[in-house]
Amino acid sequence: MKKYRSLLVFVLLLAACQQQKPDRPISFYYWKTQFGLNGYEQDVLREHAVDTLYVRYFDIDFKPEATQPEPVSPIQLDSSIKRYNVVPVIFIKNRTFERLQPADINTLVVNVSRLVHQINQSQQLTTREIQFDCDWTESTRDNFFEFIRRYRDIAVCKISATIRLHQVKYKERTGIPPVNSGVLMYYNMGAINGDNNNSIYEKAIANRYNAYIRSYPLPLDVALPLFSWGLQLRNGRVVELLNKTNFTQFNNDSNFTILTNNRYQAKHACFKAGYYFQQGDEIKAEHVPAEDLLEITKQINQHTNRRIGKLIFYDLDSTNLIQYEKDIYKKVRSSLN
Structure with missing residues (x-):
């Protein structure tokens, strides 16, 4: 009898362990030109054990008067950045690849790589991933994808790319970027106008795309909107x-x-x-209220077979953070577990 009682206790303990899923990691985008966190921002990161930040390093733009694409507003880092695992994010305007000649792709790759290295060296950082943020189109995908392939040839890190909902739905036309993983940008899905819709998030518009997420062939993290x-x-x-x-x-x-x-x-x-x-x-x-953030995670669970990886909130700024109770991140994370 004692033997069976011990076996029952073991089975119950095993079941309890299986029910306790590890917390899904959360991260934040940092989208300013100077890195520096105030007390409120540090408290949020500490309270939720955030160890990774996706930091905008610079933009790339091919301005009408220019002869070559140029970096715009490179970030200035301070020593506090060393507390975090940093993923450099390079925002590339789509018109860069509209004007860029195939013969100049290598030059752009080298210039981007060199500037990322310089910014890392300013604080002796070692980064293990780089992310390219570009809303590419059918007409620019070949140049953008070739840029990624050539960057991959010289990189010693993982490469990710941001993915918009329309690029998920129309993947046969817009293509799949040659990266290790993507970040599904689950916002900015409506028209920016004076109508009563919310251009940041509108459930009816999201429903036009959700069914296509399941079949997207890349591993996906998801970015959620905190901004207004x-x-x-x-x-x-x-x-x-x-x-x-x-x-x-x-x-x-x-x-x-x-x-x-x-x-x-x-x-x-x-x-x-x-x-x-x-x-x-x-x-x-x-603005996207807390109840809509929770609604978004329900939709993501429903349409992805729970295959979404990290949650990345856009963006880390106390102006955005104070609009929510601090437990919103736990609620969102729990709803995806």
């Missing part, structure tokens, strides 16, 4: 995108009238948060 922005509307047309704006400041500003819970109107010409508003301009605030 505002659309400045003049005569019904968007004239400015207001980034990094805390919209609660409009609630108590006598220069503005509250039209709805996410719309404001300028009573007269004025400056606010570094932007100029004419009389009658409207501001439409767009």
